[in-house]
Amino acid sequence: SQQGEEDPQALSIQEGENATMNCSYKTSINNLQWYRQNSGRGLVHLILIRSNEREKHSGRLRVTLDTSKKSSSLLITASRAADTASYFCATPHRETSGSRLTFGEGTQLTVNP
Amino acid sequence: DAGVIQSPRHEVTEMGQEVTLRCKPISGHNSLFWYRQTMMRGLELLIYFNNNVPIDDSGMPEDRFSAKMPNASFSTLKIQPSEPRDSAVYFCASSWAGEGFEQYFGPGTRLTVT
Numbered sequence: 001s002q003q004g005e006e007d008p009q010a011l012s013i014q015e016g017e018n019a020t021m022n023c024s025y026k027t028s029i030n031n032l033q034w035y036r037q038n039s040g041r042g043l044v045h046l047i048l049i050r051s052n053e054r055e056k057h058s059g060r061l062r063v064t065l066d067t068s069k070k071s072s073s074l075l076i077t078a079s080r081a082a083d084t085a086s087y088f089c090a091t092p093h094r095e096t097s098g099s100r101l102t103f104g105e106g107t108q109l110t111v112n113p
Numbered sequence: 114d115a116g117v118i119q120s121p122r123h124e125v126t127e128m129g130q131e132v133t134l135r136c137k138p139i140s141g142h143n144s145l146f147w148y149r150q151t152m153m154r155g156l157e158l159l160i161y162f163n164n165n166v167p168i169d170d171s172g173m174p175e176d177r178f179s180a181k182m183p184n185a186s187f188s189t190l191k192i193q194p195s196e197p198r199d200s201a202v203y204f205c206a207s208s209w210a211g212e213g214f215e216q217y218f219g220p221g222t223r224l225t226v227t
Contacts, residue, residue: 043218067167099163099210100214103156
């Protein structure tokens with residue numbers, strides 16, 4: 001399996017409900033990032049959580065990180081139809097020169113009005 | 114800042130033709146990434162540059178693909194000759210290779226090869 005796997009692959013909820021997506025990774029990291037992709041658009045950075053943080057909030061987003069389990073979760077509270085998108089977790093890999101992110105396969109979230 | 118700019122937004126071409134995709138990264142960013150996204154394979158990293166130097170091109174599928182970054186504000190991805198299986202959305206992203214490595218994506222180029 002790949003670094004940065006999201007679970008579930010697809011999630012369908014009603015407006016107002018909370019949505020939780022999970023991500024697992026394999027190697028040690030110094031941070032983990034979540035991105036959103038609306039249909040037909042590029043990915044947009046949502047939030048970054050550092051390896052020494054356990055929880056982080058940004059508006060209706062709450063991210064947790066458990067480095068012992070190599071997993072993270074993204075919670076969207078009080079979901080809206082506009083939250084319908086694909087959500088990706090990504091982990092950075094610093095190399096000798098430069099850096100890259102490894103993206104998971106994403107969770108497709110559908111919020112029904 | 115206008116963000117990452119890609120052109121064209123849509124490209125339809127016939128098999129065998131040369132295709133050139135263009136990207137202008139965010140000013141001040143020193144890393145640039147080319148990705149390809151399809152339903153079947155998801156998001157794939159093709160190549161990335163740091164300070165205009167190609168660091169890893171192991172994701173470039175074949176010799177038909179080439180990428181250049183002649184300066185800090187411009188990069189191209191070329192496919193020659195193009196094939197129907199190259200049909201995908203190609204994204205360019207840039208970042209500052211400091212702490213975090215958050216990437217900023219362009220709107221993508223939707224390529225259709227018939």
